[in-house]
Amino acid sequence: MATDKSKAKIPLITCNGIALNAPNKTLFENVSLGLNTGDRIGFIGHNGCGKSTFLGILAGTIKPNEGTIAAARVANVSCVEQTLPERLLRLSLHEAVLDALPEDKRGWMDWKVEVMLADTGFDQNQASIRCEDLSGGQITRLMLARALMNEPNLLLLDEPSNHLDLPTLLWLEEFLANWEGTFLVVSHDAAMLDRITNKTWVLRDRQIHSFDLACTSALAAYENLEEAKRARRAAEEKEIRRVEASAKRIAVWGRVYDNEDLSRKAKSMEKQVDRMRDTQTKAVEAYPWNLSISSETLEADRLLVIKDLRVSPVAVEDVTLYEINEAIIAPGDRIALLGANGLGKSSLLKCCWARRKEEFGPVVFHPRCRLAFYDQSLNMLPDHMNLTDAMIATGEILGVHLTQTHCERALITAGFQYNQMVQKVSCLSGGERSRLLLLSLSQGSSHLMLLDEPTNHLDIYGRAELARQLRQFNGGFILVSHDRHFIEETCSRFFTVTKQGLVEVTNAQAAYDLIEASQPKFAPVERAKHTEVRKPDETTPVAEQLSDDQGLERLIELEDLLETDLKRKEKRQSPHLQMKWRQEIDILKSLLGV
Ligand SMILES: Nc1ncnc2c1ncn2[C@@H]1O[C@H](COP(=O)(O)OP(=O)(O)OP(=O)(O)O)[C@@H](O)[C@H]1O
Ligand SMILES: [Mg+2]
Incomplete structure (x- = not known):
């Protein structure tokens, strides 16, 4: 874990009595806490509980219904964007970083852009690359460079490691570990948080619990608190039952013996029971989500045959990323498709999906193979539709006809709330969106699934559940993921994408070794204290x-x-x-x- 480099702690942001109601549920009740210099906070909580929303409150872009936020004059807050604004796609890397400064402050700042690009691991000759040509990992580094341009002393990051390959993830960890400012990072990656944080906020049941511990220890401490609460509640319940039973018996005696005193006593004991119920320790609400994926085995010797395929980025057909001579996928194959950011793993899955109806050619599926595709960008879900309509529309793409009632039932079983049905897909949290797509895909009982980084937005429990579902999956799947633990838990065949093509190796470690050998090394992070600039x-x-x-x-x-x-x-x-x-x-x- 990173050492605390702060000297005296100075409050940067203080929240008092924050409450917020989203249209369908209450997200926070009476939350009071603060961020001080030297804090390196991991912010965790299950999907949809309000982490991103709370970041918005801290950044001042979302107004709470109740409570106050006070930012110290010394606080200079910067948010690392989750996606690159579309208007930047046509700009060069250099221009996009410069764009982070207010227009009137951009003159003579080229030197600063170059320093920032170097600090975020770019070479000078990459400065002219257009943003739309950057890989996912490079975009994350660009967004970090943009956030740092205003020399913040408090960085807010919302799941920054979601799309990163391992080298970029390690670079980000090193960067944050060396950064001397304060940060709050939302993440579902406990291992990363353990390495870079000294404090944890756990958001649960509309409250934020703060621990001066890194993620794993904080979760254990939180569990202990909950365990103690459960024990306290059980003891209180026992006492309530005892008083209740006594009150009933005394009330009966009062009636039988026509004794006013006893009846009065019984009434006062009933009131005491009500008071005890009102102040009883609250039970922890159950984890709301459920994830299950249905599948079927196709009696066939091959589900997919790829032969002499030239893999190109979807929008640029004349560019060849690599070629595949032959790859055969059989029922039951659990394939990991591995490789660094930007090599063309998603392009291969998209290319297979686009050719799913072709009977001849370089990509041929078994004619009876039911196929499902989890697209990394989650674009298959129409943003403007409500949840049930989106499920029906996604079903149509997969060739499954779903009814409104069926979808409502499936959504409730998966953990969505009834009053969420009318919510637009665009208003879902990242994890909710991911769960909706997984749910929609699983309605078709597919024989083969193409899964492009399906764990990216899932909370810790969701990841574990998806791993369990994939281990039980009867069909086949091709999985792109950078999560080593997840890959090792779920896959049995390992392909690595290299510039020369697809290489199959015998185990996960051999695949990682191959990736590492072909990876350009980032310059180490030496100086991350941006106030030094x-x-x-x-x-x-x-x-x-x-x-x-x-x-x-x-x-x-x-x-x-x-x-x-x-x-x-x-x-x-x-x-x-x-x-x-x-x-x-x-x-x-x-x-x-x-
Ligand atoms: N405009 C809106 N209309 C309806 N519900 C909304 C709206 N904005 C947010 N929500 C709901 O508020 C809840 C909190 O969302 P938020 O994005 O803060 O969750 P999160 O904790 O960041 O989740 P994740 O781990 O999935 O990123 C979600 O249930 C979301 O659907
Ligand atoms: Mg979020």
Whole structure:
């Protein structure tokens, strides 16, 4: 676990009595807690309980129904986006990072973009790549660079590791472990949280419980609290029953012996029972979700044959990512499709799905094979529809006709609430959306499933349940995942995507070794304290326009920048910037006559 590098703790944000009602349920009741400098908080809780919403409250984008949020003047909060805004897709990496600054502050900030890109693991020659051509892992690093441009001292991150391959995940962990600011990170990845946090917030039953412990220990401590609560409640229940029984008996005696005193006593004991019930320790609400996937075995020797397939990104058919000579998938095959971000795993699944109806050609499914596809971007679910309509529409794509009543029943069984049926898909949390797609897919009892990172949004219990379901799955599946534990638990055949094509290896470890051997290494994270970034006056005028004093100040600033950069490891230096700085230094020196 990362060490606490803070000195004196200063409150950055303080919440008092926060309550919030979403349209269909209450998310928070009387939540009071704070974020201080030096806090490295993991924020956990099951799907749909309100973590992302609470981040919105902290960032000031969502207003609570009750309570106050006070941000200290020193607090400079930045949120790491979950998806890259669409308007940035056509910009270059450099432009997209610069875009994070307010328009009037972008002049003379190219140096800062370059420093930020280097800090987030990019090479200088990648700065001109268009954002739409970046891989999932690169986009996460770009979003981090954007968040850091305003030099925050408090970072809010919502499931930043969801789409990352292992090297990028390790890079992110190292980055956060070295970052000297405060952060709050929502994640369902306990192993990652254990490595980088010193505090945990557990959101359960509309309350946030704070522990000065990393995730696994905090969950254990939370369980102990709940266990103690259950025991207290059981003892209180026993006492309530005893008083209740006594009250009944005394009331009977009062009637039988026509004794007013006894009747009065019985009445007062009944009131005591009511008071005891009102103040009784609340029971922990049950985990709301249920996940089950139905399947069938197809009596056939092969479900899918891929032969001489050229795999391309869906939108750019003339680009070849790699070629597959032959791959045969039989019923019962549990295939892991592995490889680094951006190599073309999703492209292969999308290509198979797009050709699902072809009888001849490079991708041929068994004619009776019922196929299901879990698309990583969850685009198969129509955003504008309500839950039942979305299920029916997804069923149609899979060739399954579902009725409204059937869908409602299935949704309730899966854990959605009755009053959620009318909710639009676009308003679902990430995990709820993922659960809705899994539920829709499982209505078809498929023989083969193409699963593209299905665990990304699922909470800890959901992941475990999906693993159990896949182990029991009677059909076959091809699974893309970066979660080693999940892969090892569920798969029996292992394919690695390389630039040369698809390589089958005998076990998971051999696949990881192959991926690691073909992976370009990131520069190590050396300096993540972004407040260290030397910040020239944001409206720095050109050298000729400076007064002598300003010129000297600028000269000192430039020499500092140059010196700091030269102290970095060679790989992390910015020769391009050094050249610029040197040129400016020369001009200033000649102008100032020094
Ligand atoms: N506009 C809305 N209309 C209806 N319900 C909403 C709306 N916005 C959010 N919700 C509901 O509020 C709940 C909390 O959502 P939120 O995204 O905060 O959950 P989360 O804890 O981040 O979940 P996950 O782990 O799946 O990301 C969800 O049940 C969601 O469906
Ligand atoms: Mg969320």
